[in-house]
Amino acid sequence: MKIGFIGTGSMGSILIEAFIESGALDPEQIIAGNRSLDKVLRLADRFPGLRAAADNGQIARLCKTIFICVKPHEYKHVIEDLAPWATPEKIVVSITSPVLIKHLEDLLPCKIAKVIPSITNYALSGAALCMYSERMLPSDREWLESLFSKISTPHHIEEQHTRITSDLSSCGPAFLCFFAEQFVHAAVEITGIEREEATRLVSDMMLGTAKLLTEKGFTPASLQERVCVPGGITAEGILLMQSYLDGMFQQLIHTTHAKYNSDLSKVESLFYGQKA
Numbered sequence: 001m002k003i004g005f006i007g008t009g010s011m012g013s014i015l016i017e018a019f020i021e022s023g024a025l026d027p028e029q030i031i032a033g034n035r036s037l038d039k040v041l042r043l044a045d046r047f048p049g050l051r052a053a054a055d056n057g058q059i060a061r062l063c064k065t066i067f068i069c070v071k072p073h074e075y076k077h078v079i080e081d082l083a084p085w086a087t088p089e090k091i092v093v094s095i096t097s098p099v100l101i102k103h104l105e106d107l108l109p110c111k112i113a114k115v116i117p118s119i120t121n122y123a124l125s126g127a128a129l130c131m132y133s134e135r136m137l138p139s140d141r142e143w144l145e146s147l148f149s150k151i152s153t154p155h156h157i158e159e160q161h162t163r164i165t166s167d168l169s170s171c172g173p174a175f176l177c178f179f180a181e182q183f184v185h186a187a188v189e190i191t192g193i194e195r196e197e198a199t200r201l202v203s204d205m206m207l208g209t210a211k212l213l214t215e216k217g218f219t220p221a222s223l224q225e226r227v228c229v230p231g232g233i234t235a236e237g238i239l240l241m242q243s244y245l246d247g248m249f250q251q252l253i254h255t256t257h258a259k260y261n262s263d264l265s266k267v268e269s270l271f272y273g274q275k276a
Helices: 010-022 037-046 056-062 072-085 101-107 119-123 138-149 159-191 195-215 220-227 233-245 248-272
Strands: 003-006 030-033 065-068 091-094 111-116 127-132 153-156
Touching: 003 010, 003 056, 010 030, 010 037, 010 119, 030 037, 030 056, 056 072, 065 072, 072 101, 072 248, 091 101, 091 138, 101 111, 101 248, 111 138, 111 159, 119 159, 127 138, 127 159, 138 153, 159 195, 159 248, 195 220, 233 248
Parallel strands: 003 030, 003 065, 065 091, 091 111, 127 153
Antiparallel strands: 111 127
16 A cells, blocks of 8 residues: 655654654655655655655555645645545545644545654654544544554544644653753753763653653652652752742643644635635
């Protein structure tokens, strides 16, 4: 079965590489296209057998499952290219959060799924957030989740929770790395430790912490409790962070949701001509 990818930017290329490196897909199964053909040709050079498409229509014609990995403002053009070939048995998978399932169902007669990946999938880890149209059969859902299980832990979520689940699973790695970067910067500035050494220590710490949370039964709260000896150094640090970060994460969620709602309004305008 041929699998198509429209868009080989950051996340599109991550998915392709992860599927191939995990053994979920062979390069010969993949047909990929991008506005910049050079990006696809570089992937084809790395993974012999992967086919570079001349246009989106070729992908739609030859593939039963098509991943759309482009920015929201590019969707209308892509859908116009897909429409002549989007027969009811085909599956279109969107990875873009503000493009709703109903947007695609209104314009395409095929089966629709939405899967929000994470950069952690590049390490064959992390979550994939899965949402489905009613046109998707149980066997379609099972096949798609089986595919994603090779590079992630699939989570079936309600579409109304797209933003907050994406904050946690997809934006979260960047948020955590911002914290790590600031921690390293302060350590270097104040103590003179080598940046490379501090970065290695923080990276190993984050990996070990993730294993405790996912493999050893800890929760964030129980892990803190285990490390924080009353009156100890870690407890003092937690008290400081509590005083500075009070309300910050609530503001963070309000900020990401406001941006999502703005993007959603623009998508509505793009698809239906409504005023954004």
